Amino acid sequence: MKLRKWIAITTVLAMLGMTGCTPAADSAGKAATPDESPADSGAAAATASEFESLEPVNIEDFMGSPVISDYIPDECNLSGTKEDGSKWKLAWCCADDSDESMAFMTGLMQQAADEYGFELVRYDAQSDPQKQTDHINNAITQGCDAIIVNPVDASALSIPMKKAKDAGLVVINSQNRIADTSGYDCYVGPDDTMAAQQMASVLMEMLPDGGKIVMIDGMMGSTAQINRTAGFRGVMQNYPQYEIVEEQSAQWSTAEAMNIMESYLSKYPEIDAVFSHFDLATLAAIQSTQNVGREDEIMFFSVDGTQGALDEIAKNGCFKSTSMQDFKANTAIQVMAALAYLNGDGDKVDKETVTPNVVITADNAGKFEAGWG
Known part of the structure; x- marks a missing residue:
């Protein structure tokens, strides 16, 4: 075009x-x-x-792209099912699925659920902090085991994310870091x-x-x-x-x-x-x-x-x-971090998992597909 x-x-x-x-x-x-x-x-x-x-x-x-094994060690247990054979239940709290990059991440989350065998619950906050707060509360009451939250507002979502963590859910802070580090188990996103x-x-x-x-x-x-x-x-x-x-x-x-x-x-x-x-x-x-x-x-x-x-x-x-931003790598790491925590290997994942962006020039632009935009 x-x-x-x-x-x-x-x-x-x-x-x-x-x-x-x-x-x-x-x-x-x-x-x-x-x-x-x-x-x-x-x-x-x-x-x-x-x-x-x-x-x-x-x-x-x-x-080059981030190497996922540099962030999620190969020895981590990434099973999508519990010891009793039932599925882990993960919630993806998206900031706004009308944003093309976020919609791309949502698709990648569903692919990961199919690959690893966990149940994915999808929420779309439509750029509304209150709606996303409600989604986090819903994830708690619906018995989700973990949530991956891309905060609409880094300040407004600190309290509900901390509430989810205190309720026993694994909380992965995606892309947009909240200020209160006690509100998440692991941050995965760009710098x-x-x-x-x-x-x-x-x-x-x-x-x-x-x-x-x-x-x-x-x-x-x-x-x-x-x-x-x-x-x-x-x-x-x-x-x-x-x-x-x-x-x-x-x-x-x-x-x-x-x-x-x-x-x-x-x-x-x-x-x-x-x-x-x-x-x-x-x-x-x-x-x-x-x-x-x-x-x-x-x-x-x-x-x-x-x-x-x-x-x-x-x-x-x-x-x-x-x-x-390598959304494929970041999304994979976020899902894998949640599964590692759920399966008892959270101590093998850095709490602050910052992934480097890829520098694109004419020399390497043809080697990458963004997946969006």
Whole structure:
């Protein structure tokens, strides 16, 4: 599918609040309203001095998928049935199944249930923290043995998740970490700070002499936005040859990302690179740049790993790299961690199981299938 047609479709989806962006796991993962201007969406005003100093990473260390056995040892008992032959009962508490990445995870959960032989109870919170709280309470009363929770809101879900753990359920915190570590047995998910650190490192390799950079953020105040900003700025602040001239939030909206990029292009005659917090923003920004014939001047970098992004990066054009969340690996590890705990092998799994994103460039983009987007 041509980029212009693809962007037109995803722009409509974004305006309907249906973008397949991973950060929909946060409560703030709603699209901006169509009449919201870039200024209204909230420019990020933080200065470089506010961020922890970070170093570039070795990109070659992140070009392949996570090895599952590095996180779930082979000796773990992963049986989907109890000693009496009955099935373990696991609940998957999804933040919002209308989000394409979350729907992909739901499908993977069902495949795992079929493979391991456990009973899967599926809940869709539809981005409503209260609904997800009710789902967790239902999982307790329905006699579930474990729950895997992708929190709609990391703060609001801490108490109900702790309640489930206190009730004797194994609790796996998926993707969006809650602050209260006593509310889960194991966290399995990505490191958004490292993801942005990866992209800063790739940018520096591809633009070694420095340059002027603009940023397009996700929803201000969301976990992903905070950490992706911290990771990118934490590296860049150490290298004065790189200047971040402006940063604005697109609220996870593709349409808003296009508006922001159009504003940047009119304000800045020189832009060397764009770092976006989500792939759909990058694809939209590329469209805006193509509309004025400046795509050959600018390099684009982002986070997510949608199939659309992988396809564009494989063309070796202006979209240079993305940090891809490996949903297949993360989902498998989450299920396997729950089964390990249920079968008495939880002590063999790290409580904080953080999986690295895969750095996608033109060199390896054709070797991966995102499964969504």
